[in-house]
Amino acid sequence: MPDLNTVLRETWEQVHGQTMKDDVCKRKILRPEDPTKRQYLTVIYSQNIEKWYLTQAIPQFDANGKQICFLCDPEETGSGLIKTAKSDHMTFLLHPRCSAICHYLILTDEHRPNPKVKDFRFLREFSTQCGSSVFCNMKNSGASFEPHFHAQSIFVENGLPAIKNEITGIAYTNPHLTIRRLDFPIQIMEISTIDRIGQNQVFNTICQIDRPYNPLFYNGVTYVLPRIKSFPNNANFKFGAAEVFGLSFCKTLEEYNATTYDQYLDHLLDVAVESGSSAALDFEAWFIDQLEKVSV
Ligand SMILES: [Zn+2]
Numbered sequence: 001m002p003d004l005n006t007v008l009r010e011t012w013e014q015v016h017g018q019t020m021k022d023d024v025c026k027r028k029i030l031r032p033e034d035p036t037k038r039q040y041l042t043v044i045y046s047q048n049i050e051k052w053y054l055t056q057a058i059p060q061f062d063a064n065g066k067q068i069c070f071l072c073d074p075e076e077t078g079s080g081l082i083k084t085a086k087s088d089h090m091t092f093l094l095h096p097r098c099s100a101i102c103h104y105l106i107l108t109d110e111h112r113p114n115p116k117v118k119d120f121r122f123l124r125e126f127s128t129q130c131g132s133s134v135f136c137n138m139k140n141s142g143a144s145f146e147p148h149f150h151a152q153s154i155f156v157e158n159g160l161p162a163i164k165n166e167i168t169g170i171a172y173t174n175p176h177l178t179i180r181r182l183d184f185p186i187q188i189m190e191i192s193t194i195d196r197i198g199q200n201q202v203f204n205t206i207c208q209i210d211r212p213y214n215p216l217f218y219n220g221v222t223y224v225l226p227r228i229k230s231f232p233n234n235a236n237f238k239f240g241a242a243e244v245f246g247l248s249f250c251k252t253l254e255e256y257n258a259t260t261y262d263q264y265l266d267h268l269l270d271v272a273v274e275s276g277s278s279a280a281l282d283f284e285a286w287f288i289d290q291l292e293k294v295s296v
Contacts, residue, residue: 161246
């Protein structure tokens with residue numbers, strides 16, 4: 001794994017050096033008015049990413065009208081994504097236009113929609129070894145292309161904003177793992193595993209989630225965030241996993257300038273489940289029930 005880490009960072013630095021030169025990139029931190037709250041959200045705009053969405057990210061279709069998989073064929077579709085490294089069953093594609101942050105797409109070599117336990121095991125291990133935040137846009141939870149399961153990896157010091165918040169309580173514990181609640185406006189379960197049995201319990205359960213959600217891995221810890229939908233009301237842009245974990249990538253400068261803490265919070269509460277609500281407790285209870293049922 002150290003070799004993989006080196007390859008990924010070095011490739012990004014080379015490409016980043018070229019793309020950064022002509023980029024216009026802005027970043028701001030939004031905080032609530034209540035000074036006792038430590039929660040904050042980060043918003044990024046990059047002209048390079050805006051250009052990418054307007055050109056290379058446009059879906060391509062074959063003669064039968066079927067969308068070509070830009071993950072299986074990153075070059076054929078002109079996506080600009082660069083095959084950089086491989087594990088035993090997953091491949092890393094560098095997003096060269098995402099100059100604000102070291103960004104990789106991590107896809108299964110098999111073209112399939114649903115994740116398997118071995119995918120999550122690898123993604124968690126990679127996040128631990130390489131110190132990156134790894135997250136997945138799932139069905140109705142920010143996915144823009146569902147037929148091919150993939151994750152995204154970005155290098156953010158200390159992980160995405162949401163997971164830096166304090167623990168407010170323990171939801172569940174057994175000899176192999178502990179589930180904690182985070183102090184964040186929307187529900188996030190922080191799951192620390194002690195051994196391989198705990199990991200198997202968690203990953204098997206995540207694979208069985210039958211409703212929208214986003215998983216995230218950072219520093220060996222797994223986070224699960226239940227969702228309601230991809231698009232917030234009164235907004236024409238999608239909230240992906242990065243957005244619900246507190247890092248919003250705006251597609252236009254206007255959108256970036258207009259984003260305030262309260263507006264961001266409204267969108268979060270629209271697309272995900274409010275902390276402490278009955279929906280949050282229902283999801284938690286369902287998750288724990290599944291966890292106890294899975295055979296490992
Ligand atoms: Zn594919």
